[in-house]
Amino acid sequence: MDNSQQLKEAFSKSLELDIKDITDDLAYSVNKQWDSIRHMNLVAEIEDLFDIMMDTEDIIDMSSFAKTKEILGKYDVKFDT
């Protein structure tokens, strides 16, 4: 399973959303499932998944699925799509 698919599953699990709802424009607080409590779960899930530790500033900037992929690039997690 590639990184993009794994990240989708992490989102789906943490935000309790169907995998088909995880698209690039999925945005924090716009989608009501993605609230500040689930955001914490999501961060923990992503850090476990890719074995990384993100800085405070980066988890604040994780405002959409697309933005999350961009930020993860800083931690050498690469995405094809």
Next chain:
Amino acid sequence: MDFYKNIFEASPYSLNRIDKEQFILPLLHHLTLLHYEQCKPYSRLLDSLYDIHHTQNFASLSEVPYFPVQLFKTGKMQSVRDEEVVKTLTSSATTSQQVSKIALDKETSMLQTKALVSIITSFIGPKRLPMIILDSKSIFKDRAKFSARGAGILGFSNFGRDHFYALDENMDLDLAGLKSYIEKYSDQTIFIFGFTFMIWQYFYQVLKSSDEYLLLNNAILLHGGGWKKLQENAVTNTVFKDALSDRSGIQKVYNYYGMVEQTGSIFMECDHGFFHAPNFSDILIRDYRDWSCLPDKESGVLQTLSVLPKSYPGHSLLTEDLGTIQGVDSCCCGRKGTYFSIEGRIPTAEIRGCSDTHAQDALISNQVKLI
């Protein structure tokens, strides 16, 4: 506004008195006009007291119109349309049964978050630390109700990882869980957050009564929420710090002063025991007898100014607290800007002496005039 673009790039305590005034005065003027246009109750209040139409800019911070913070317990003080509100913060009231309701749009919410990040990372660094929350996870059970307590915990959770809630739903301390968490991170700095009274009551008092000691010498404790209940028991900041150091080993204990009406732009206590105003906010101290601004070293009613509130008119507020400006740009800790101390709440219920009664009368009559 582009003004806000680079606001968090510098250290939050980089601006001296002159530079800060040049930076925030035009913003506070802009916000005053914005809220005047967008918030009806605010414009009516303003019209009754100020001639805002003839002000091109404010000459000094003391000219920025201000209202008692209690106003947020009355009308709908909101400067955006309902559909733009992404979060409503509420606070439990201490002086009445009414609660403050603060409407945040996406931009103001983001500004608040970034402001808090800028302030806190300047104290603890950019890395997220293992974090102990001296509170109970059960306050998040009802997601619809976003209490100030819950919002505070979530806001500060951004600075931590592997969050451990040390209290259970009955507010009992999970001592065994706490000890194994401390053991797990014995080689790292642990970040601890909680509310002042809760820490005293449900953490320190429990350690003391069960004669337990913890090894948290490496930890940083951040706490806020006010001293009202502790002052009644003569627990001062010094007593608090000494007691915690004794039982838990924590050496770095920082208090912060902040309110739900100005979330984000909190005032952090430095190692020298003074609260500091960051670049994007400032304070004034007013004389309750005539509301003139008092010079440094004189105690009076604290007014807080912040450039963050764009979705509600909370950029200039008269608080219910007494404070004293201790200096500007000159604190031994090296931070620029105003630094101050807080002497507690304005006396209300328990007034005994003649002079206090006088103070109270003056305060009430003046506030009635303002409202």
